[in-house]
Amino acid sequence: DQQVKQNSPSLSVQEGRISILNCDYTNSMFDYFLWYKKYPAEGPTFLISISSIKDKNEDGRFTVFLNKSAKHLSLHIVPSQPGDSAVYFCAAGSWYGQNFVFGPGTRLSVLP
């Protein structure tokens, strides 16, 4: 059973619009969440994180929202740019641990 799910394998968005990538988790012990971005032929790159003591964290065009009761987080990219086209992974784990469980990823395509 997947502990971290990203139910949309792919998403297409027009340049300038908002991209919303979703992630659900099952383990209520998870208290720290990460988003990574991956371009082809490159390793994942850390994007943004959020602790369970917060429900929102913002960094420039990227905002992550956390709904603990629903065990759901989302990444908003506003405005979306063609350079944002990549695979986005969410990961969940413990602030004190090493083993973050990754989701399968969502491929975002931002169309010019």
Place this chain on the structure above:
Amino acid sequence: ETGVTQTPRHLVMGMTNKKSLKCEQHLGHNAMYWYKQSAKKPLELMFVYSLEERVENNSVPSRFSPECPNSSHLFLHLHTLQPEDSALYLCASSQDSRNTEAFFGQGTRLTVV
């Protein structure tokens, strides 16, 4: 060079071969990791090293043997692998062993024939 560097980028090996994957980080980090990404599956953590000591081994078969001679280098020694071990192997490092912001290498695409 900066960041996390992995060699080789691609590797094809037979089931009776012995090979090693190499990872080097130039970030001054204290923790290093090996991940495996199989086709259609999420990234899976294999090994964690913190200050050159192994702190976690996620039930990885013994045909995978990690080595961390110093805080900048990490190896994954491979022997008698199976075709199902074909995958992308990613190395990562982080400032400390909490792994809350890992820097990844480009990965080694391994094919076992």
